[in-house]
Amino acid sequence: MPATRSDSRVPARIRGLGKIHHVALIVRSIDDALPFWRDLLGLELETVMDIAADRVRIAFLTVGESKVELVEPTDDTTGVARFLDAKGEGFHHVCFEVANLAETLLRLEIDGLELIDSAPRRGAEGPVAFIHPRSCHGVLVELIEAPGGPAWTSLGFSRP
Numbered sequence: 001m002p003a004t005r006s007d008s009r010v011p012a013r014i015r016g017l018g019k020i021h022h023v024a025l026i027v028r029s030i031d032d033a034l035p036f037w038r039d040l041l042g043l044e045l046e047t048v049m050d051i052a053a054d055r056v057r058i059a060f061l062t063v064g065e066s067k068v069e070l071v072e073p074t075d076d077t078t079g080v081a082r083f084l085d086a087k088g089e090g091f092h093h094v095c096f097e098v099a100n101l102a103e104t105l106l107r108l109e110i111d112g113l114e115l116i117d118s119a120p121r122r123g124a125e126g127p128v129a130f131i132h133p134r135s136c137h138g139v140l141v142e143l144i145e146a147p148g149g150p151a152w153t154s155l156g157f158s159r160p
Helices: 030-040 079-087 101-110 150-154
Strands: 017-026 044-051 056-063 066-073 090-098 127-131 140-145
Touching: 017 079, 017 140, 030 044, 030 056, 030 066, 066 079, 079 090, 101 127, 101 140, 101 150, 140 150
Parallel strands: 017 066, 090 140
Antiparallel strands: 017 090, 044 056, 056 066, 127 140
């Protein structure tokens, strides 16, 4: 049974939880959003890339040890596009770095959290997985494996 706000059971703490890797924001247009994030706030633009499998275009901007990810849907039929239509531009998810993604997902599943991904999958910057907002008090949570972790090789990433 997935953990919800009314559950009195407290799951075990995630081992190896690291920094906030990034905060993701949905935008209608990365080109229109960059003048604020890059030019006005002065965040360094790291990359802009299309993620064909997810039908989005993303941009990463660095701020300290973390990043801001701008996410632009490239297909009106995707969940990201539906999110944008329903809620407008703004906060989408927070991403935390973990040492061992597969181990973390197993522990979360045992603890009863509802996972969107039960195994690591390829993300733009390494192995990722998502926890459903129903288990996170309405917030979509992404986990990314720290560079060089065990899922990097199995998903075909080169070691950093």
